[in-house]
Amino acid sequence: MFKLPFSFGSSKEPYFLILTLGADHIECFAVHVNTESFKPVCEIIGFGSELVGLDIIRSGVIVDFDSVVLAFKNAVATATSELDVKFRDVVFGLNSSIAFDLMTNVRLTRSGVKPLTSEEIADVYSSTSEAANAAALEEISKITGDSNIDLECITTSTVYIEVDGNKVDSLEHATGKVIELAQFCSYAPTYVTHMLQDLASALKLNVSAITSEMYALTSSIKPMLGEYFDGVIIDVGSDSTNVGVVFGGGVVNSKSISVGGSDFTKQISKLTGLSYFGAEKKKTDYSRVQAEEQNNTLTQTLMPDLEEDDTKIHQAIGSVIETWLSGVELLFSEFDGIKTFGSKIYLTGGGIMLPEILDVLTKEPWTKAIPFKSPPEFVKLNLMDLHFVSDKTGMLDSPMFIIPASLSYTYLESNSYL
Template structure:
């Protein structure tokens, strides 16, 4: 799994108008559509990273890619080959990262003498952990609060809209506690964990709560700005409403102030929700494809590694027609 501010994930959609709608769609025609999407996605990702880093010639590499939606004349289709129609919409999720990041992962894998099945953007894996490719009704906002970053993925009607990240995670709260209480980072982390587990005496608990509250507003602003970017994206042109369901995971989500902040109505009033979003926490028992025989995966912090495991199971399963076509396209492209 890979994450971070410079890991860019987005869903690119093209609408292909067929000149001969009565003819059945062939694999060759579908390959051409996918190749067009991929070329456009790579160029957009390079521009985004160049703008954010200030380096115009930044070298990026495709991390992972998946077809998330295919529609023919407005109807969602699992496998378009053999269908007829005029307008074909193909949506593909791609995540890109600077090549130096991926090189570091490859070095670690080789030193451990392991086989690399696939590199995947962590928010992409988390967004898929509640359903499969056949899940067409799943909609929600997945917020994974890790140590260094908060990763956000938006899924609507089974299709992944995109993933975004910002550099504010659990370690920010730990560092604030360490600075305010004049203790080591390790001691501050221990206090934070005891606080979330409600193991501190009332006086110390109140002190930690006051310290954490100072950074919660900044974190909430990050969530608001990120979701605002999603609502202004190309895929929201027809329906600008965000899914009114938020799923939380990651070790940082155990802070009670996180849920409390998201449940306040003020932060979401300027965002395009049909109603104030419901807040739900993802627990390991909600990932039905995995069984924890160790009994050690007990809380929100286990969701991301479990989601990556779930993705690994998908990769070792039977390959779909769309996956097969995608592989052929990727083999012909240099990204």
């Protein structure tokens, strides 16, 4: 079943929170909207993070609600403790393991060259929505085997409008015989959106938006890459890897595999005998040392401890990365109707801190079986690539913070700052 998009209260206050749920931790970002310059800038002015036990959150779905509420209360307190501000609004993002992202194209041929009537315009958008709804239900039925899951549209955006082959900003007063509309829509199961609303209520917050992470990131980097850029986004998250295909500046589709950074951590834990969180620290230290070696800035601080487990860490990463790459390659084959892929591949997510990720992507011949327009070029995104975001905390230099920070775009959009 499909339900119409629900609406949230829109206060247009210059302060809001972003809350994220990972496989083993949660995060809170306190944000201020600065409108004093020529463009609105979301300044991240506070940050808090809390570890949660494994299986408290699975693939973005809360399993132990009370534990998650307590963790978020602590994270919110940490992020806002030095700020003399009352935060009321919150933004949540959903990755491609939960959200179903797709672009729908509708083409309408009409007689005459009179301006489109309001009825014709409504018909174009109605036809587009109906086509998107049907495609979303078909997609979730394919994945889950259940065609009766209630879905809600969490994000919708017009990618482009063409009249007689010419791009226009609006259909109002447009004249022409052939009308084409491309619209992005993202859907989520109703139980997920209700879960997040319940979480916000428990934290005494108002849900300003629940949005597709892939949409928020694409919209945030579009000013840097061009309004109609083509490419692929690979987000190596904590418990999933999400791949989004972008054409003409819009997300055409996105898919996910349930292999992410936590799987590398679990394997390191297994081979070294460390606890999960001990293995996570070891993985982080290992990634840092490798990066410093590549940049010729290596200090001796972490070396003795790491050398003892270096072989085991290599072995653990190697055993998981083969499965990970096979899954990524399989995802590309599942993008139905896409004949070629843009050659720029943009990497993000905490998992890309592992140097082996970039190595295996660039050196393995896996791309030869995929119809890229030209040999792919891999680009690591950083926070500076987000057009509307500024980090005032000095704490967010990891790629794991890029997608959460990009959710700021949704607040700007939904509260008419743009």
